[in-house]
Amino acid sequence: MAEEMRIVLRNLDKIDPLKIDDYLAVGGYKSLQKARTMSRLEVIEEVKKSGLRGRGGAGFNCGMKWSFSYNIDSDQKYVVCNADEGEPGTYKDRIIMENDPQTLLEGMAICGYAIGSNKGYIYCRGEYPYVVEILNQAIAQAKGKGVLGDFDIEVRMGAGAYVCGEESALIESIEGHRGEPRFKPPFPPVEGLWGKPTIVNNVETFANIPVILEKGGDWYKGIGAASYPGTKVLTLTGDVVNRTFVEVPTNTTIREVIYGFGGGIIGGKNFKAVQIGGTSGGFIPEAFLDTPIDFDSMTAIGAVLGSGAVFVMDETRDIVDVVERIAKFFEHESCGKCTPCREGTKRMHEMMHNVNSGTARAGDLDLMEKLGGVMGVACLCGLGQAAPAPVLTTLKHFRTDYAAKFN
Amino acid sequence: MANYQEIIDTYKDLPGGLIEAYHAIQREYSYIPEEAVFAAAQAFNIPKAEAYGVATFYSYLKVGKRGKNVIRICESAPCHIAGADKVVAALEKELGIKMGESTADGVFALEFAECVGQCQATPVITVNCKPYFDVTPEKIPTILAEYK
Numbered sequence: 001m002a003e004e005m006r007i008v009l010r011n012l013d014k015i016d017p018l019k020i021d022d023y024l025a026v027g028g029y030k031s032l033q034k035a036r037t038m039s040r041l042e043v044i045e046e047v048k049k050s051g052l053r054g055r056g057g058a059g060f061n062c063g064m065k066w067s068f069s070y071n072i073d074s075d076q077k078y079v080v081c082n083a084d085e086g087e088p089g090t091y092k093d094r095i096i097m098e099n100d101p102q103t104l105l106e107g108m109a110i111c112g113y114a115i116g117s118n119k120g121y122i123y124c125r126g127e128y129p130y131v132v133e134i135l136n137q138a139i140a141q142a143k144g145k146g147v148l149g150d151f152d153i154e155v156r157m158g159a160g161a162y163v164c165g166e167e168s169a170l171i172e173s174i175e176g177h178r179g180e181p182r183f184k185p186p187f188p189p190v191e192g193l194w195g196k197p198t199i200v201n202n203v204e205t206f207a208n209i210p211v212i213l214e215k216g217g218d219w220y221k222g223i224g225a226a227s228y229p230g231t232k233v234l235t236l237t238g239d240v241v242n243r244t245f246v247e248v249p250t251n252t253t254i255r256e257v258i259y260g261f262g263g264g265i266i267g268g269k270n271f272k273a274v275q276i277g278g279t280s281g282g283f284i285p286e287a288f289l290d291t292p293i294d295f296d297s298m299t300a301i302g303a304v305l306g307s308g309a310v311f312v313m314d315e316t317r318d319i320v321d322v323v324e325r326i327a328k329f330f331e332h333e334s335c336g337k338c339t340p341c342r343e344g345t346k347r348m349h350e351m352m353h354n355v356n357s358g359t360a361r362a363g364d365l366d367l368m369e370k371l372g373g374v375m376g377v378a379c380l381c382g383l384g385q386a387a388p389a390p391v392l393t394t395l396k397h398f399r400t401d402y403a404a405k406f407n
Numbered sequence: 408m409a410n411y412q413e414i415i416d417t418y419k420d421l422p423g424g425l426i427e428a429y430h431a432i433q434r435e436y437s438y439i440p441e442e443a444v445f446a447a448a449q450a451f452n453i454p455k456a457e458a459y460g461v462a463t464f465y466s467y468l469k470v471g472k473r474g475k476n477v478i479r480i481c482e483s484a485p486c487h488i489a490g491a492d493k494v495v496a497a498l499e500k501e502l503g504i505k506m507g508e509s510t511a512d513g514v515f516a517l518e519f520a521e522c523v524g525q526c527q528a529t530p531v532i533t534v535n536c537k538p539y540f541d542v543t544p545e546k547i548p549t550i551l552a553e554y555k
Contacts, residue, residue: 088483088522126430126467127523129536156423157430159465162521176423176451178464194422237485237526244527279484279522309526311485325487329521335464 087278277306
């Protein structure tokens with residue numbers, strides 16, 4: 001069986017997260033020191049060489065993103081950590097921040113050095129006020145030790161809006177506005193927070209940075225899948241024996257995750273479906289369980305890696321009922337800025353409700369597919385574009401479950 | 408209890424500090440008094456509509472009175488299949504109110520929430536953001552007793 005490999009969770013259970021001395025004792029902040037002896041461009045090249053891609057779900061090359069901001073001459077630049085993990089079934093960033101907050105701060109400070117920024121923000125979701133406290137303590141300790149140098153970090157708390165996980169909506173929220181996504185371009189690395197070049201990276205992305213600086217981009221590049229190297233922290237939920245988190249190389253298969261680390265299905269029942277990447281992820285049938293979890297392999301089967309949530313459903317689960325619940329989620333979380341999403345999520349939920357309650361009309365399933373297709377291309381941001389995925393993938397793989405609702 | 412005007416004044420010079428100010432008001436009041444929204448508009452020098460727009464955009468912010476202890480029930484898919492509906496029914500029965508309402512004595516407010524990020528132990532409820540794990544209808548009276 002595949003082995004767990006801890007890179008971002010390397011200090012889990014080894015240090016007291018609220019004692020910076022513990023972090024320093026295991027080599028903490030040596031990577032930042034090392035980075036500061038390199039040129040800014042060398043740091044960015046090292047990150048690029050590692051092949052690290054964003055762990056928030058979009059999978060953009062991290063070093064490349066940094067280079068966009070590096071290349072702009074500006075009196076102020078910002079480093080923003082997206083700690084607004086809101087994908088249902090996901091809690092990996094909480095685990096990282098609760099167990100090793102300093103590694104996040106170090107990763108952000110390295111980014112700050114690389115792009116030429118002296119100010120960072122952590123946007124932590126409003127559901128985690130206890131994590132905000134940990135982060136504030138960690139920042140105070142880091143400032144007390146002087147390890148961050150002239151790099152300042154401030155925590156801002158979200159207030160329960162899923163859409164703020166989208167980077168431009170997150171930026172709007174830090175600015176004190178409604179969390180509505182912006183039209184792009186310009187993208188945040190060019191014009192972000194208060195109009196200044198801004199790098200927004202996920203917690204898990206930043207947590208990889210100190211290790212990449214320590215061991216080198218070549219070392220990192222050799223782990224897991226070639227096109228999406230490194231590890232991924234996954235959170236297992238639903239009908240799986242071990243409802244837990246696990247950090248694995250990205251070439252680990254879905255089957256190894258569910259049956260190996262997850263211990264299989266509760267009560268010895270049969271597997272029905274798994275939804276990976278959060279509530280916006282596609283549903284995956286048994287036929288695809290031998291797919292590696294890396295970004296491109298998942299995309300190839302019409303699914304996503306997304307946030308790394310692994311939501312397992314056994315044979316007794318009513319797929320249509322689950323998808324109706326998910327459709328309700330998107331209707332609730334749509335920010336309302338663009339019509340395809342505001343109206344689309346509402347109508348999709350309406351039709352899913354009708355199907356689930358046995359009052360749908362003939363032709364509704366085709367209409368849902370058509371609506372989903374339109375939303376995928378016409379919605380302004382990732383929320384609306386991904387919202388139909390659970391509907392579309394279940395219509396594809398579990399159509400008989402829908403048909404049964406018409407009887 | 409700190410006056411909302413004093414709280415707002417603490418944050419008015421913080422760039423983008425409006426949401427932080429609203430959070431701080433809620434820590435005192437459990438909700439945002441409507442007058443506080445207008446006071447915030449003045450302090451942050453923005454139109455009332457904008458201050459109101461922000462206060463009503465976020466599901467964790469509530470303009471107008473609600474109970475002191477906010478109970479949220481996660482309804483997202485992992486909690487949904489784990490039996491969140493039974494927890495909802497038990498809470499409504501125990502408190503004698505429906506989802507979205509507050510108890511007459513002002514002690515509890517009952518709200519739906521989307522994922523609270525504690526999916527290792529579904530279904531999950533939170534009281535004032537403190538999570539409770541693997542919640543069953545039988546556990547509800549004990550949990551509520553902590554806040555009575």
